[in-house]
Amino acid sequence: MNALTDELSTAAIAGEPGALRSVYDALAPRVAGYLRAHGSADPEALTHDVFLTLYQRMPELTGGAAGLRTFTFSLAHARLVDELRARQRQPVSVPYVPEDDHRASDSAEAVAVRAIGSEQAVALLESLNEGQREVVLLRVVAGLSLEETAATTGRSVGAVKQLQRRGLLALRTTARAHGVTP
The missing domain is CATH 1.10.10.10 (Winged helix-like DNA-binding domain superfamily/Winged helix DNA-binding domain)
Incomplete structure (x- = not known):
């Protein structure tokens, strides 16, 4: 896992593609873990949504690595709250079709x-x-x-x-x- 440093944050804010990838590699597993632990239905999709928003708003960021990390988890928290509220309003219902289920079951x-x-x-x-x-x-x-x-x-x-x-x-x-x- 890459370490998130102030230099890496500065490069990412400047839009350097390698730096953006390194920011993702450093923070995405932790963001996904945070979302998974809070019961997200699709933590990977929410993680990607967090980073798409983060990359769009990157030029506005201040505070170096700490500011970037804080903003990233603020986005993750906001996306999680949105998902949980949406789920409460309209639960997901998927019909089960036995003929289409080709899974093998463990004991x-x-x-x-x-x-x-x-x-x-x-x-x-x-x-x-x-x-x-x-x-x-x-x-x-x-x-x-x-x-x-x-x-x-x-x-x-x-x-x-x-x-x-x-x-x-x-x-x-x-x-x-x-x-x-x-």
Whole structure:
């Protein structure tokens, strides 16, 4: 994974194609992880939408790498909120046609063994309140600094610190109670 630096940000803002690709390589996996963790129906499509918007608005950016990262996750958050609101208004309904389904099914045991890790992680995150979950995902999954997380969520740095501390303590307690950690 490429590191996002101020020099890379400056080159990307100037429109250098290689720099734009490097910005994408540095941030896209974290953006997709953030969107996936929040339940996006299509995190890859939203990630691409975030970067299309980012590239269009790149000349307006300030703040170097930190500003670019903060703006990127602000876009991701806005796109996620839009998707979730749209889903609430009009759920997606796709008819099932058995004749067109050519998938092979794994055994129930194989599916359970594969899914248990991610299910436990999602269940642990769901045990947090919305503010704690938001801050923990931005800080841990997205790798944002306290200041970047505060800017993205519209909270003070102190509030972000408290939400992170309380969220991590709650995760530790819940994980121990469910035997997830030693």
